[in-house]
Amino acid sequence: MDNWASEFLNMLQTIVEGIEQLAADVAKDVEAAVDVLVEASEDFVEQLELTIAPDLEQRLNEFFDPILEAYLGFEVTLNETVQPVVNTVEPMMNDHKACVGCRHYHGQAYNGVMLVCGMHPMGWDEEKCPDWESFWPDQSLS
Numbered sequence: 001m002d003n004w005a006s007e008f009l010n011m012l013q014t015i016v017e018g019i020e021q022l023a024a025d026v027a028k029d030v031e032a033a034v035d036v037l038v039e040a041s042e043d044f045v046e047q048l049e050l051t052i053a054p055d056l057e058q059r060l061n062e063f064f065d066p067i068l069e070a071y072l073g074f075e076v077t078l079n080e081t082v083q084p085v086v087n088t089v090e091p092m093m094n095d096h097k098a099c100v101g102c103r104h105y106h107g108q109a110y111n112g113v114m115l116v117c118g119m120h121p122m123g124w125d126e127e128k129c130p131d132w133e134s135f136w137p138d139q140s141l142s
Contacts, residue, residue, distance in 0.1 A: 083135065098124040103135040 096116055099105045104117040116123035119131045 096123040098127060098129040098132065101135055102129065102132045104131060104133060105135075 106115050
């Protein structure tokens with residue numbers, strides 16, 4: 001009976017060695033296939049870069065530059081259009097009544113400090129500012 005058990009263990013040992021050899025062979029084949037795939041993909045990417053990359057930046061610039069110019073032009077036009085309204089409404093909201101409608105009104109805060117205008121950075125306290133100029137076109141010239 002001891003002979004039967006030792007033959008069974010030898011058979012199991014042979015099967016395990018065969019499976020280990022099969023796994024090693026499969027791993028080598030998979031590694032070779034992966035190497036071929038990586039090399040082929042590197043070649044493909046290199047060819048793609050040589051074909052597309054030189055013109056890509058120029059094409060993107062040709063596509064986006066007009067859009068960017070139009071947007072920036074629109075932004076400038078919009079700011080110029082709404083400036084009289086902003087210079088009329090914002091000074092009242094910021095409690096700078098002498099600045100309402102003045103073309104010099106800036107009204108932006110920098111590091112928490114309001115810059116009202118270049119001549120009077122903190123604003124004018126009295127009712128009429130001596131440097132006030134209208135942002136609205138002069139109606140008498142029409």
